[in-house]
Structures are given as C-alpha cells and as structure tokens.
Amino acid sequence: MHSSILVQRSVGSELRALLAMARKEWIIFRRYPSWVIAFFIWPVLSPMGYIFSARALSGPDGSALPAFSRLAGTSDYVGFVVVGSILWMWLNMTLWDVGFQLRNEQMRGTLESNWLCPVWRISILVGPNLTKIMTMLFFLTVAALEFRLFFGVQLLQGNIALLLLILFLVIPSIYGLGMAFGSLVIRFKEANAMVFLVRGIFMVFCGITYPLEVLPPWMRSIAMVLPLTYAIRDVRAVALANATYVDILPDLQKLALFALIMPLLGWLTFYFTERRARQSGALGQH
Amino acid sequence: MMNKNQLSEMSWRSHIWAILAIARKDWLYFFRYPLNALFRIVEPIIWLTPVYFLGQSFATAAGNTGFAAYAGTLDYMSFVLLGAVISSYVSAVFWGMGFSLKEEMDAGVLESNWLAPIPRPLFLVGRTLASLAITTINNAGMLFLAWLLFDFRVSGNLLAAIAILLPMLAALYGFGFAFAALVLSMREANTLVDVSNYLVSQMSGSQFPVQALPPFLLPLSLALPLTYGYDAVRGYLLNTRTLLPIQLEIVILVAFMGVMIPLGYGIFRIIERRCKALGTIGLH
Numbered sequence: 411m412h413s414s415i416l417v418q419r420s421v422g423s424e425l426r427a428l429l430a431m432a433r434k435e436w437i438i439f440r441r442y443p444s445w446v447i448a449f450f451i452w453p454v455l456s457p458m459g460y461i462f463s464a465r466a467l468s469g470p471d472g473s474a475l476p477a478f479s480r481l482a483g484t485s486d487y488v489g490f491v492v493v494g495s496i497l498w499m500w501l502n503m504t505l506w507d508v509g510f511q512l513r514n515e516q517m518r519g520t521l522e523s524n525w526l527c528p529v530w531r532i533s534i535l536v537g538p539n540l541t542k543i544m545t546m547l548f549f550l551t552v553a554a555l556e557f558r559l560f561f562g563v564q565l566l567q568g569n570i571a572l573l574l575l576i577l578f579l580v581i582p583s584i585y586g587l588g589m590a591f592g593s594l595v596i597r598f599k600e601a602n603a604m605v606f607l608v609r610g611i612f613m614v615f616c617g618i619t620y621p622l623e624v625l626p627p628w629m630r631s632i633a634m635v636l637p638l639t640y641a642i643r644d645v646r647a648v649a650l651a652n653a654t655y656v657d658i659l660p661d662l663q664k665l666a667l668f669a670l671i672m673p674l675l676g677w678l679t680f681y682f683t684e685r686r687a688r689q690s691g692a693l694g695q696h
Numbered sequence: 697m698m699n700k701n702q703l704s705e706m707s708w709r710s711h712i713w714a715i716l717a718i719a720r721k722d723w724l725y726f727f728r729y730p731l732n733a734l735f736r737i738v739e740p741i742i743w744l745t746p747v748y749f750l751g752q753s754f755a756t757a758a759g760n761t762g763f764a765a766y767a768g769t770l771d772y773m774s775f776v777l778l779g780a781v782i783s784s785y786v787s788a789v790f791w792g793m794g795f796s797l798k799e800e801m802d803a804g805v806l807e808s809n810w811l812a813p814i815p816r817p818l819f820l821v822g823r824t825l826a827s828l829a830i831t832t833i834n835n836a837g838m839l840f841l842a843w844l845l846f847d848f849r850v851s852g853n854l855l856a857a858i859a860i861l862l863p864m865l866a867a868l869y870g871f872g873f874a875f876a877a878l879v880l881s882m883r884e885a886n887t888l889v890d891v892s893n894y895l896v897s898q899m900s901g902s903q904f905p906v907q908a909l910p911p912f913l914l915p916l917s918l919a920l921p922l923t924y925g926y927d928a929v930r931g932y933l934l935n936t937r938t939l940l941p942i943q944l945e946i947v948i949l950v951a952f953m954g955v956m957i958p959l960g961y962g963i964f965r966i967i968e969r970r971c972k973a974l975g976t977i978g979l980h
Contacts, residue, residue, distance in 0.1 A: 444887040451891055459903045466908035467754035469762025474754045481753050603731035610742035620749035
C-alpha cells in the first residue's frame, strides 16, 4: 500500500513553523502604528494617577510620608509606584496579547484552518510569543528611560545583572500564565471578563502601589503564591534599596520554581482545553 | 394624480419608539454576556482596592491627615469612590458612545441602519439612554460593594449632588455625539480613546484633589469643566473644601452643557455628511 504524507515533519520544520508564526505576529504589530505609539505613552500615563494620589496622601508638607516610609522601607513613593505599575502593565499586556491570540483567530475564522496545519499546535500558540517577548523587552527599556526623563526615577542602577536575572526568571511565569489564560479563553469565550478577573487578582494582591505590610494576613497569604509579588518586591529592593543577591536569594528561588511550574501549567491547560474543544466541535464557534 | 407612498409614518411617537428600540437592543446585548456585565460592577472595586491600600500606607494614627490638608476631609476612600462614579460616566461616553457607530460599522449594519426612516442623531440618543441606565445600575452595584468592603458613606445632600450631575451628564453625552462621529471618521481610534479617557479623568481629579498636581499641570486641570463637576459633587456629599464657591461651579457646568450639546450635535452632522459624501460609512 502506498502511504503518502503531505509534508516531511522534523524538528527543523517545527522550528520554521514557530518562526513563521513569530514573523506573522511581527508583521501585524508593524501594521498598526498606534500600537507602537501606545508603547511610548502608557509607561508615563499608567502610574500617573497613583503617583499624584500618593503625592496628595503625603500632604502639602509631606507630613504623612514618614508613615509610608516606615512600611515601605523607602520614602521614594514615585519609584515604588513605577516599579509595581510597570511589571503589572507587562502582565496586563501579555494577558491581552497572548490571551486573545487564539481567540482572535477564532473570531476571524482562521483557527480551524491553522489547526489543520501539520505542526504541533503548541507552536501556533508559542510562536507569536517570541515576538511578544521581544516587543515587551523594548517596552520595558522605553519605560525605564521615560521614568528617568519624566519622574526622575533611575531604575537601571544598583546591580543591573541582578535586575536582569529577576526579569529572566519572571518571563516564563508571565508567559506560562498567558498560555493557560489564552487556552481558557477558547473554552469560555468571554475574554474581556477573564482578563478583568486575572489581572484584577494580580492588581489587588501583588502590592503594585502599596507595601504588602498593609494587607490583612489572609490577603498576604494569597500574595505569596503569585510570582509577580516576588518580582515587584525584588526589583524594588535592587533598584531602589541596593539589595544584593544574598538579600533576595529566597525570593529568587521561588521565582525559579514558578518559572518551572507556570509554563508546564500553561501547556497542560492548553492541551486539555484544545482536546476538549476538538471533541465538542467548539473550536470554530464564537 | 400621483400616488404618494411612504414606508412609515414619521411622527414624534415613531421617534420615541425608535429610541426605545435602540436602547432595548443595547440593553439586551449588554446582558447577553453576563460575565462581562458582572465585571462591570466588580472591576471598579478591583481598581480601587490598590488605591485603598495606598491610602492605608500613608495613614497616621489620626487617619489620612496629609490628604485632609488638601481636600478638607479625612475620608479618602469616599472621595475616591465618588470620583469613580463620575469617571464611569466619562468612560461610558468615551468608550460606549465613542465607539457606538464604529461597532455598527464593524458589524456591517451601519449602512442598513442609516437607511431607517428616522433622524440619524436619534441612533445616538437611544444609545445614550441605554448607556446612562446601564452605567447607573453598575454604579449602584459598585457603591453597594464599596459600602460592604470600604465602609463607604455620604453625609451631605444627595439630591443636590444629583442635580449637579445632570447638567454635567448632558454636557458629557453632548460631547459623546461629536466623539462618536470623530471615531467614525478615524476608524482606528483605540489609542486615542483610551488615552483621552484616562487623561480627562485623571486631570479632572477623579482619584486625588487636583491641588496636588504639579504647578505646570494645574492650569490644565482647572481649564476642564469636569474638574468642577467632581469638585461640586464631593463638596455636597462629603463637605470637602471646594476649588470655587459651589454656586459658581454649577454655573460653569450649566454653561458647559449649553455649549456641548449644540456643538456635539453640529459636529456629528458635519462628519456624518462628510462620511456620506466620501462613501466611507461601509468601510472599516
């Protein structure tokens, strides 16, 4: 019997598929100049409300600042807020981007046809993330420069290598979460509500604008199982208080553990959701 | 003798039916996605929780004394919550009204709706009604949750505060007419809407007393009529120290309404005619 296959699958072909998806994402990104403009605008605007709130709370003469300083370990509330908000913004943008990746394909009616391609389906999800990671690193660099320019906050100080290590460790957690999220959106369809829920959990518990010490104990327990809590705390410690590797080692260990668990969780969620969607025939429905 | 046919008998009654039908359609659409509807109530609380804890981290034994030196009240959270209520209307105008025609354009129904025998501004009046109703329900839910979680309470004159809100809302939705037409002509306007909505809310003092703004931003804030709306509502409900005497702030809001309604309507008519002439109504 003659057995015919349409393509010869290999590691090389998977890699090409992955890069093709990354390239497609890059072309789409360049196609909408307003997205690039947003990269320059939001790092400055996003923390603005919190910074002016903190300014108002500290009082015209700064009389309430010592109370904050006692809890936060720094009186630099501008730096404190921008670190929290920039890392949260990264997560938020990832949820929208990665979360809506498959959903957008579903809405456009191209998901089913892409699914028929003779490549691992995870490549269809992971490929665009390569582009997203590159654009996000660009975003973080722009943000750091703008903070210096507009708020006088110098983030790229202290141990830069240690800062990069924290970023390197938090990337798998953020994108693993994004993958899990993107898969669940395929299942539950109401993507907006899901973004609001997930980003809201991080917003409420991770100490984006406040020191964790003001949280009640039960909220602090939840904060401790979220990787972003450690990333925010450590970037603040290194960039604003010159913490060393030894000072933040316990947090780095936890971040490393999250870096292993979260992508695995993302993959498992994707695997089961995709299988269920195929069985129920819901892949093309929206 | 020529037979004069018309598809419908146009009257003020048919206009009201059309407005109610449009509002009902938006209402149905909103509740068709129950999770999204629920999150419209929960989401402001999620946004406000970090603000609440930020307030806690600056609190001294006597409360938020630093804040009180600016605002004239120690009740920081109620100050922020009232700001959130007004901001939700601002946001409804920017996102809901701004994108109302664009959504229909994307869905491919704008051209066919445009052929209906009703004046076109009525499409936006119908959507305004639905938007006001939905936003008000959301706000009621949000304030109830805030009462449970943050001990929100008001001590001032609620009726007076609502009376101030009315001209402000009329002005806002008048502006919404112009903005909807602008988005229709621009087509890709997400960043513009997002940034404008955020800046207008923040600069008007939705989260903080505008006196805390740096000197170079304060004139910008004082030039926005909305600033006086936020300020007067808080003045009535929380007895805060207002920027101007409240009567003067009300005059500013009424003048704002007097300008924005005809201006919004006029801009809408101009852009609508332009889109028709260029034939871009069906494009997106």
